Structures are given as C-alpha cells and as structure tokens.
Amino acid sequence: MRHGSERAPASARDGAPEPAPGPDGARERAAVLLRGASKTYGKGHAAVHALREADLEVPEGELVVLLGPSGSGKTTLLNLIGGIEPPTAGQVVAGGRDISRLDEDGRTAYRRDTVGFVFQFFNLVPSLTALENVRLVAELTGRGDRERSAAALAAVGLAERGGRFPAQLSGGEQQRVAIARAIAKDPALLLCDEPTGALDLDTGRGVLRVLQDLNGEGRTVMVVTHNAAIASMAHRVVRMRSGRIVEVARNAAPAPAEEVTW
Numbered sequence: 001m002r003h004g005s006e007r008a009p010a011s012a013r014d015g016a017p018e019p020a021p022g023p024d025g026a027r028e029r030a031a032v033l034l035r036g037a038s039k040t041y042g043k044g045h046a047a048v049h050a051l052r053e054a055d056l057e058v059p060e061g062e063l064v065v066l067l068g069p070s071g072s073g074k075t076t077l078l079n080l081i082g083g084i085e086p087p088t089a090g091q092v093v094a095g096g097r098d099i100s101r102l103d104e105d106g107r108t109a110y111r112r113d114t115v116g117f118v119f120q121f122f123n124l125v126p127s128l129t130a131l132e133n134v135r136l137v138a139e140l141t142g143r144g145d146r147e148r149s150a151a152a153l154a155a156v157g158l159a160e161r162g163g164r165f166p167a168q169l170s171g172g173e174q175q176r177v178a179i180a181r182a183i184a185k186d187p188a189l190l191l192c193d194e195p196t197g198a199l200d201l202d203t204g205r206g207v208l209r210v211l212q213d214l215n216g217e218g219r220t221v222m223v224v225t226h227n228a229a230i231a232s233m234a235h236r237v238v239r240m241r242s243g244r245i246v247e248v249a250r251n252a253a254p255a256p257a258e259e260v261t262w
C-alpha cells in the first residue's frame with residue numbers, strides 16, 4: 001500500500017477551525033475536525049491525560065482506522081467525536097458544528113441524530129428479534145418505521161434473518177444486526193470500537209465488508225482497533241501513543257475487505 005505521511009502538529013491551534021484547501025484551492029468539507037482536543041480524567045496526582053492536544057481532520061466520506069496500543073486514547077478520541085463526553089480543552093467539530101461546547105442535552109441530541117455506534121460486543125436485546133432490535137433504536141430518532149429498519153437489515157445482508165432472536169444468529173450476524181441498528185437512522189458518522197474484536201477472521205472480514213460497503217455509499221466511517229491489518233482498507237490511518245496522535249497517514253489504494261488478513 002502507498003502512504004503519504006504527515007506528522008501531526010504538536011500543539012493546539014487557536015481560532016476558528018478551517019478545513020485544509022484542496023488541490024484547486026477549494027476547501028473540502030470536513031466530517032470531523034479536532035483542534036487541540038484534550039481529555040483529562042481526575043485531578044492533581046490522580047489525573048490521567050487520556051488525550052493530549054489532538055489535531056485531526058477527516059474529510060467527508062472517508063474510512064479512517066485508529067490504531068494504537070491499549071490505553072493510548074483511541075476510545076477516548078472516538079467518544080469525543082461521538083459526543084459521549086466533552087473535551088477538557090480544545091475543539092471538536094462534526095459536520096461543521098462545534099460539539100465541544102454542547103451541554104449534556106445538546107450532546108444527547110447530537111448523538112441521537114447524527115452518530116451511529118458499533119461496539120465490540122454487539123449489545124443486542126436478547127428478548128427482541130433482529131428486526132425489533134433495529135427498530136428499537138431507530139424509533140428514538142423518529143425513524144423507526146418497519147420499512148427503514150428492514151432496509152437497514154437488508155443493507156447488511158440479513159434481509160431473511162429479521163425474525164430471529166440474537167441467540168439464533170452467529171457472532172458475525174449479530175454484529176451485522178448491530179451495524180443495521182446503527183445505520184437505520186441514517187447517521188452522518190458511523191463510529192466503530194473494535195467491531196471485529198470478538199470475531200474470527202472470516203466472520204470479521206464479513207463485517208469489514210459491510211463497513212466498506214457503507215463507506216462506499218458515502219458515509220464517513222471511523223474504526224478503532226488493535227488490529228493493524230485492518231489499516232490496509234482505510235483511506236486514512238491515525239496512530240496513537242500515550243494519548244497523542246503520533247501519525248496520520250493517507251492510503252492511496254485501500255484494500256478490499258476480503259484481502260484483509262490477520
């Protein structure tokens with residue numbers, strides 16, 4: 001794979017964030033923009049600097065993989081972008097909107113309307129069918145109609161499995177239901193934390209294929225993982241260490257999910 005590599009700036013920048021100019025001078029719209037975003041948990045001697053002065057720009061429609069050792073701040077970064085938590089300092093802008101200044105209610109509305117989350121453990125409700133699981137979350141956004149939920153299941157290749165309960169589905173199928181649940185509300189951003197962490201290679205590839213297809217439709221997808229192999233399918237690879245973004249690399253030729261191996 002070919003990489004164009006850029007070092008992450010070491011310090012925060014002041015002023016309003018602006019997307020970088022494209023080759024023709026036009027400014028492409030950033031799906032996500034971080035400027036000096038930091039997150040510290042606790043205070044004084046007990047303070048944990050989970051994220052330090054992160055600068056990052058993700059253009060709309062990219063598939064981004066975030067890599068780094070355990071504790072390097074990947075989930076913290078994803079949580080700030082997803083509006084689960086506010087930064088302690090700096091700016092987080094999503095879809096042109098500064099979400100770092102939102103209060104709890106504002107972040108809840110932002111998450112509900114704009115972000116789909118996929119986690120390592122699928123977190124499906126065991127007493128509901130696949131279709132009901134998808135509808136349950138879509139209803140919170142007022143987009144819980146049966147057709148939309150069934151279409152989301154079809155988009156992940158599970159059109160025929162809507163009536164099954166989670167226990168009647170394989171791990172990979174359960175994760176695809178979780179992805180359908182995340183996309184049924186048509187979010188601008190799909191944020192995935194170790195989506196293949198609980199899956200074997202073949203099943204994991206199937207899930208990556210679904211994520212790549214959804215990205216191919218124009219959706220911005222960010223994937224946090226320990227698994228460096230997944231980086232080969234990304235447009236952009238962000239490497240983290242000790243709470244810092246230490247490298248952002250562009251991949252000019254992302255591999256198809258089927259070629260990812262570990």
Ligand SMILES: Nc1ncnc2c1ncn2[C@@H]1O[C@H](COP(=O)(O)OP(=O)(O)OP(=O)(O)O)[C@@H](O)[C@H]1O
Pocket residue numbers: 041042048049050068069070071072073074075076077226
């Ligand atoms: N709510 C919290 N309170 C205190 N410390 C936290 C909290 N959340 C995360 N941390 C700490 O922040 C640091 C970064 O954690 P984070 O979960 O972002 O790392 P990670 O790279 O996602 O790790 P992993 O790959 O193991 O999930 C770690 O030292 C972690 O212990």
